[in-house]
Amino acid sequence: MDGILPLWKEKGFTSHDCVSKARGMLRTKKIGHTGTLDPDVEGVLPLCIGKATKIVPFLTDTEKVYEAEVTVGRSTETEDASGAIIEKEVVNKCPSILEIKDILQRFKGEVTQIPPMYSAVKVKGKRLYQYARDGEEVERPVRRVHIKEIGLNEDSVTFTNEELLFKLNVTCSKGTYIRTLCVDIGKALGFPAHMSSLIRLETGGIDREKCFTFEQVQELVDKGSAMDAILPISVGLTHLNDFPINNDERFVFEHGQVLPKPPNVTNDPFVVKCKGEVIAIYQQHPSKPDKIKPIRVF
Structure with a gap:
């Protein structure tokens, strides 16, 4: 079996969990994922099988499309909803749609990011999240990433007299931390913020419509039609x-x-x-x- 399983990862699974589960379902060991998604994140996670594992670096290196929810008024130690609150400030006035859009456009193009302490980036051979768990603060490498498109979902804007919530769609380069982007957007609005949810909608031209859940994959396996869920290697190289x-x-x-x-x-x-x-x-x-x-x- 050679090709790409376009998996729709559900919340609660790590990317490694998904690889292990797919190995059992498809009865093959040679499977690799194409970019880590945190357990709280759902969305497109292509799994490369057999000879397709040779293209993992090429598919990982492609543009990604996300839908993120930003909560303005609270920041957390992990920059997402799973972390402990480290700062809180009442948002006493809701910015206009135009003001939010103006702020978002400041992040279009090349931007500088400092990876969160709770991330897998290595510093001196040790991952940042390991330092964070040990209570150690270390100097983090600055990285430049590219935000190709960033737009506000106007219908998602919610103001509660204490917090502001809104969703945005982001098309970005490999290595972009959407958590950090949400925090930086909050800072530009003048408040602490964090990423309260994230969905990966597309990676390397593989979108939600092409994806299968594990339940759907299992149904195909039971019918002896597992190959119906597998995309050819060429699909991962369209860029x-x-x-x-x-x-x-x-x-x-x-x-x-x-x-x-x-x-x-x-x-x-x-x-x-x-x-x-x-x-x-x-x-x-x-x-x-x-x-x-x-x-x-x-």
Whole structure:
């Protein structure tokens, strides 16, 4: 079984839980996930199976689309709803829709983020959440991420005379901390804030409509139709350029040979396909500008 299981992860599961559960259902060990989702987060979690595990880094590196709920008036130690409250301030006046939209647009484009202490980022070989659990504060690396789109769900704006809640849709690069984005938006509004819920709606062109829950996967397994839930490897590589070849050229690409660089090939990785089948992923040779070399061979 080679391909991508477009899983709709439900709340309560870690990404590792999902891999373990899928291994049992599909009776195969070679499965990898394409980006960690916290247990409180639901949404699109593609699982790569068999040969598709070779594209995990490429699918992980794609744009993501999220729906996040921001609660303004309280901040937490984890920057989400699971953490203890560390600051609280009454929101005594509701900003207008226009004011909120104006604030959101300040975060469009390249932004600087400091990862939360409760995150898996490593500092000196130790994950930040391990420092946090030990009560240690360490200097965190600054990272730059890209927010392609950010928009307010106007119907979601709720004001309770103490707190302000609203939902936003975000299209962003790999590595973006939506929790931190919500906190920073709160600061721009002048109040403590945290991310009260998060749904991942899309990753690498795989959206909610393509996804299956574990219950639906089990139903297909029981019918002997598990492959009906599996997407081809090519679906996880739609963000890369295609390089079609014919059968006569297939052998050299299948065997990962270093080859002369074809005309019109850029420095970006590209997908070599024969009659629609993914054969390999190639890139320009790092030390030989007139050559191309394989990154992955299938």
